[in-house]
Amino acid sequence: MKNVTLRLAVLGSVAYSVAALAAPGFTALPTTTPFPHPTVSGATTAYVRCNDTGDFGSGLSNRNPTTAPSNECYLTPNPAGDLSSPISGYGLVTSASRPVTLNNIYSGNTNKSIGTVLDVVWRKPAATAPVTPTPMCIYGTKFTATANDYNTTAVGNQYFEANGVARAGFVDVSTPSTPVARDVEVAYARMTGTSEVLFRAGRAYTSVQHRVGDQDIPQTGLGSNPSINGLNSWPGSASAAQQTADLNNNWVEFTTDINARDDDTSTTASSAMFYIRTTCTTAAPATVTDAIRLRQTFQEQSTDGSNPSADQNFIEVTVTGFVAPGGAAAPAHTQPF
Template sequence: MNQLAIKSAVLAALGIITAPAMATGLVSIPTTGFTVSASTAQPSGGISAYTLCNRTGNYGPWYGSNNSTPPSSTANNTCAVFPANTLTAPENGFTLGLYNVRDMVVNNSYTSGSSITIGSVIDYIWRNSTTSMCIFGTRFSMRNTDWNKTVAGMQTFEINDFARNGLPNSTVTAGYYLTSNSDEVLFRIGRTFTSVQHRVGIDLDLDPTDVAEGYYDQPLSYLGASTAAINGVEAVVDYPPDVPTTLQQSALINTEWIDFSTDVNYLDDDGASMKDSSLLYVKMPCSAVPTTPTGSYRFRQTGQMEEPWVEIIMPGFKP
């Protein structure tokens, strides 16, 4: 058994894992999505699969130093929680039951057919046996590894979105814990299978929240909206980026999936390198023993800058 898991089991048995200090808390992620008011970017408004969390950092800047701001007890803390440590559940009444570490491996035409380990994935499951609820936690860490053999120089992999399967057909709650200075914040959470590309605008130096033309913070869901794994403009572009169509900035609600948008890269071209994700949580009903089917986890590089679209499919915990 992993030493961290042994330590956690001992602490839990002795009852000395302390209760977390809560702030905003996990937020509700309903099956019906979120209402988006009409704005300059989205004149019609509508329903989005996504809700906003930490808006600082603008989903990762474009060749700038627009670092995100860590959440605190008083600011930038939507979706954020503050447990005592990574082993402590973000809510009271939950006991750590499972802990697991897996390698993240990519093998495709960009790696010339070789299997290259680009990072690791850490999973946690806390369970409340009284309520039969679980909190699933996942954190990933990227390595300083050249994965794209079709391009000269060092190309480190970037994860812009993490999607996980297995949600019930009911409202769940979700959020994140920024564990250290090497963690990136969580920008948004979506009840969808689709990871929508996001890019910043040309006035980034003057306005850190500036969004490129045609890009939405909360992509809309409607009949005919995208059901693709990655949606956006798949092209190597100059700055400012190409303008997407409305369809290319859409994501159909999918109640079986949850998508977390972040910007994790060991050595990011945008100058804001965060090699680790925050610890990402989703709370939902569960059985005592989860399954780990292949395809439950999807890690996606969505071309937030000029990277190719790549999806890494892995097994992962689900109820």
Template structure:
């Protein structure tokens, strides 16, 4: 990964809001999104992974966070694990990571929780470029939820995992860059970058962001929007095998959850092509890359 250190004083910029939150549990993600954005904020520390993030606890920085005993246990009482499989994340024939794909179902067999967690591997995702290009997951998107309201959240179990920064009812992952790379300017958002993207753009746009890196980072309003798409839920986070930007180790992502209606049918028939998308959104100037992976989706789900 190409790294740049911007050695300059920065004045007149507003730091990202780091106010602690106090609201554990899965949260409602309406089919219509939120009042001014397809997204809602979860953990507001760490400038979306560009600087050091605060791990959620039961008392601080815990909006959207849940605390099961471990990742095999449902984040909501009354659910039993009915499916668990590891799927490879592949770029150009190179496996850059694995995705744990899980489903829990309630006793009444009317509701399920779909879980996903990425683990990065020591692999060069672009052998044609000098150096080692580690694939960095900035968003995990999951589809197949139709127009119903769903609940969503995350769990940090692995010591290396970073929190989820926001969750959106959208197919689009929106780039977020720090003003520059290296402390202290990595704790400041780039010019015009929004914590909550505005509503707009195409329903089927996978990544919205700048395709070139210029520091100090800046963008435009058109690159900071995401259309509400009820069929998808997007989690903004960070996971990469090796990272030196100042955010700390993030080899394993948080486990992310979507709770949605299901039925008593056999879960083996719920696998849909492209139901899970891993996005590298160019947070530190990398290329914009999407990996499409088969995944469990609610029975009867329709995916493009």
């Protein structure tokens, strides 16, 4: 596994509190200091639980949760459509439908189309302090997978599975000597009856594998920031260290389970719309290479082909994405993850 660490010392803070961001369905993520872990005494986490049904895609999730804790982060009522703002007062700034192309050792180093990402930005103008002293932006992300065989190294058809969706740009590094971490909130909404839910979300770069029986909320303490953490083989269970993810202010990670033809039979080809709300400026969003990362984390064993585990190995696929001016997509992507 290729471990890379984002070393951004946060020396400033934004001029508003997390409480000032409060809105139905939106849930704050930690900044600088991890949250206390909800089930392990003395431990901390960069994550919040959003929908704990369906065992992280190994089974069928409750798509319309109404009771805690499975309805955390769930935005109701749904927006009218994918390009509609999830809450009032925000206008559409820009959007893009971005092709997702896999090209690594599994595809024979050739381009394989595996889906599309819808990338959307909405903005609310600044108001008189202390209400919203700076403009606020919402970044929306939705991945839709296609049933294209990407693995030329194995018999049968292999379909990319996105277990993690990570998004960069939440540390302003426009003044490198004084980087500033932006407070963020997350939410999700389902505009179609077949879109998958959001299981958890974290202020983290790392996507953590979740197999049946694994701990639902990763602890901090890894000491590094790999793109994917878990057991990159079958069978077996990840060690305690392989179930951790450290806080990383530059990234937000969404844990889900998207596959056009899932080996565990709980096929869901489209994610919900994932939202990140944070401060921004009146400037147009920047377009940054590799700002969106899709991760396959080897959640289950494949049932197709003669080499069953070949299509589930760790893979990261990158997509260009919008970020606030001053945002960056460090660390760099490495192949295949």
